[in-house]
Amino acid sequence: MTRYLRLLGIQLRASALLAAQYRWDFVVDGVISLFWAFTAIVPLFVVYGARRTGIPGWSFGEALVVTGWFILLQGILDGAINPGLAQVVDHIRKGTLDFVLLKPADAQFLVSTSKFALWRIFSVVSAFVIFGLAFRELGRLPAAVGVLESLALLVAATVLLYSLWILIVSAAFFVVKVDNLTYLFSSIFDAARWPSSVFRGALRTVFTFVIPLAVMTTFPAEALLGRLERSTLLGAMVGALVFASLARLVWIKSIGHYSSAGG
Amino acid sequence: MxxxxxxxxxxxxxxxxxxxxxxxxxxxxxxxxxxxxxxxxxxxxxxxxxxxxxxxxxxxxxxxxxxxxxxxxxxxxxxxxxxxxxxxxxxxxxxxxxxxxxxxxxxxxxxxxxxxxxxxxxxxxxxxxxxxxxxxxxxxxxxxxxxxxxxxxxxxxxxxxxxxxxxxxxxxxxxxxxxxxxxxxxxxxxxxxxxxxxxxxxxxxxxxxxxxxxxxxxxxxxxxxxxxxxxxxxxxxxxxxxxQKVRPEKRLTLRFSAPVAKERVAELGTVVRHDAAESVIQIPHDSVNGAVGRALAELPVVDLNVENPPLEEVMSELFGRSRAARAEGESAS
CATH class of the missing domain: 3.40.50.300 (P-loop containing nucleotide triphosphate hydrolases)
Known part of the structure; x- marks a missing residue:
């Protein structure tokens, strides 16, 4: 365990060195991610308009909390999950996954931590600014229990998002080019900016159980607002565990299909 | 191991x-x-x-x-x-x-x-x-x-x-x-x-x-x-x-003090390269001693060198043979 923590530290250090080496890239990317974070709020202003009566059951301030979670999760996805896992596709195509598999350490861990986009820290900061604005709008502070619950859900949401990406990347062992699949899921993830109650019928089921967007943003927002039922919290945690186990299983099976490349 | x-x-x-x-x-x-x-x-x-x-x-x-x-x-x-x-x-x-x-x-x-x-x-x-x-x-x-x-x-x-x-x-x-x-x-x-x-x-x-x-x-x-x-x-x-298996011959390089005709060198073995001052010939492994003796006695040799043929040549001949065998097998089937 401590060895893996040390490894994570070294990988993070490498990403930090890279960011320091290309400092202007860091600044420009940081400014762009700030820009994207704030444009994420714009649709909310459109929907709520001057009278602020947008989504039933969600006041403007409450919907803003959901958007905050969306920006936070997007920061985690683009900063910590996608950079490393996107490289797997390249590794498979070029056969350089050989070097990962030759190492006496868990291959899934090594590829997952191989790269971080540190400028995405700006998204995390933006998310907290938005939480601050939202609760100012609501005229109150979140309860301590709500904060704890939402932190538990942050872990569950990150695990879910990571597992989903592992499942997508595992497809690369069979079909090699999965870039389109990651674009598709990035677009689907975009729907997580809205409270899940805007989706009805089949779409709502899909976004709760198949691609659990609701668990990623709506549930943590409800927890922070102090209105999430304990059973939902528990269900989300169990769901995240199931997804993670499934992703691990699929990854191990997929690695068996690796045929290397070049010679 | x-x-x-x-x-x-x-x-x-x-x-x-x-x-x-x-x-x-x-x-x-x-x-x-x-x-x-x-x-x-x-x-x-x-x-x-x-x-x-x-x-x-x-x-x-x-x-x-x-x-x-x-x-x-x-x-x-x-x-x-x-x-x-x-x-x-x-x-x-x-x-x-x-x-x-x-x-x-x-x-x-x-x-x-x-x-x-x-x-x-x-x-x-x-x-x-x-x-x-x-x-x-x-x-x-x-x-x-x-x-x-x-x-x-x-x-x-x-x-x-x-x-x-x-x-x-x-x-x-x-x-x-x-x-x-x-x-x-x-x-x-x-x-x-x-x-x-x-x-x-x-x-x-x-x-x-x-x-x-x-x-x-x-x-x-x-x-x-x-x-x-x-x-x-x-x-x-x-x-x-x-x-030895692929090229059972050695290479004899002779350097001369005076021009020598190709025909005279050819009596010793297969000529690989020849010019007035230097000649390279290929000789079966067991005839090397005899050929060296004759060259020293009969030709104006100032320097000689016996070596195996270059490895690159050996390998390209070996792989060439296997390619030819493969092509033959394919055309027969």
Whole structure:
């Protein structure tokens, strides 16, 4: 365990060195991610308009909390999950996954931590600014229990998002080019900016159980607002565990299909 | 150390004739062929032995190396490296081996090689003191002190390959699988790499299995060669014996003090090259003494040299024969 923590530290250090080496890239990317974070709020202003009566059951301030979670999760996805896992596709195509598999350490861990986009820290900061604005709008502070619950859900949401990406990347062992699949899921993830109650019928089921967007943003927002039922919290945690186990299983099976490349 | 028995690796490959029409048809209906990359291979390598693993392109060398390092699962057969089953990829096994492929790189592209070394230290769990000592040795042997601090992408190919080798050796492996480690390097850099590899294997008693298209690599490093073709063993023995088997002749180079006619030289053997001052002739192994005696007695010889034909020629003849045999087999069937 401590060895893996040390490894994570070294990988993070490498990403930090890279960011320091290309400092202007860091600044420009940081400014762009700030820009994207704030444009994420714009649709909310459109929907709520001057009278602020947008989504039933969600006041403007409450919907803003959901958007905050969306920006936070997007920061985690683009900063910590996608950079490393996107490289797997390249590794498979070029056969350089050989070097990962030759190492006496868990291959899934090594590829997952191989790269971080540190400028995405700006998204995390933006998310907290938005939480601050939202609760100012609501005229109150979140309860301590709500904060704890939402932190538990942050872990569950990150695990879910990571597992989903592992499942997508595992497809690369069979079909090699999965870039389109990651674009598709990035677009689907975009729907997580809205409270899940805007989706009805089949779409709502899909976004709760198949691609659990609701668990990623709506549930943590409800927890922070102090209105999430304990059973939902528990269900989300169990769901995240199931997804993670499934992703691990699929990854191990997929690695068996690796045929290397070049010679 | 390495034991291979009846090793096979078969692939099912999608077969498609050229052209757009065939490409479209292949979307709906695919034909597959079975490619026998390795087909019943047997050989052993003793601890500390250095073996050249040769064969024409597509003979199955890299596939065998990948099976030996646990990257590919064999279709059938037995395989063991220092008592380990490679495909199980046990930690103890992975810590004992290394694989360097001249065409692929593990160094982090945008960061200095020192960062990859540090990462590998953590992955292989090498104690800090041991790592420092080994790295210092590698840096001095490979003369890469000035390079390990520069981003990899700024290094020349030769500098990068030396750093690749160092990155693969920081955990002190005892089994070295080298797949074309000197490809694309200039002659002086090839010599540096060869010297280094020989010194490392001698110092640590490491076992080496080397594939290379540069015969000088093989001649300098490997007393024994294993030749495979179409996934099957075609020769296993001393390099010298392979040369005699393929080209049972020696080369006699004669330098003259006065011009000599080609016809006179031709009496000694087959003339490979001839001009007024120098002549190269090919002579059967057992006639060398007689030919040398005659040349010294009958011709104005000022200098002579007897040697084996160049290894490159030997190998290209060997591989050429196997290509011809293959073409013949295909046309007969």
């Amino acid at each position: 390495i034991r291979i028995r009846g090793l096979t690796k078969h692939y099912r490959v999608h077969k498609r004739p050229p052209g757009l029409g065939a490409a479209i048809r292949s979307v709906f209906h695919r034909e597959y062929t079975l490619v026998k990359a390795v087909d019943g291979l047997d050989f052993d390598v003793a601890r500390g032995e250095r073996v050249g693993f040769l064969g024409p392109n597509g003979a199955g060398k890299t596939t065998t190396l990948k099976m030996l390092s646990g990257l590919l699962h064999p279709t059938s057969g037995e395989l063991s490296v220092d008592g380990h089953l490679p495909q199980s990829r046990e930690t103890a096994f992975l810590k004992k081996i290394m694989l360097v492929m001249g065409q692929k790189q593990q160094l982090l592209w945008d960061l200095p090689p020192a960062e990859t070394f540090e990462l590998n230290r953590a992955i292989y769990d090498v104690p800090k003191d041991e790592f420092r000592k080994r790295l210092d040795e590698l840096i001095s042997l490979l003369e890469i002190g000035d390079q390990i601090g520069k981003p990899t992408r700024q290094l020349s190919l030769g500098e990068r390959m030396k750093c690749e080798l160092a990155a693969a050796l920081v955990h002190g492996p005892r089994v070295l699988f080298l797949d074309e480690p000197t490809i694309g390097l200039d002659v002086s850099m090839q010599v540096v790499m060869r010297d280094f590899i020989r010194r490392y294997t001698e110092q640590f008693g490491a076992t080496l299995l080397l594939t290379s298209h540069y015969m000088d690599d093989v001649a300098a490093l490997c007393p024994r060669v294993v030749v495979i073709d179409k996934g099957q063993l075609s020769f296993d023995g001393k390099l010298e014996a392979l040369v």
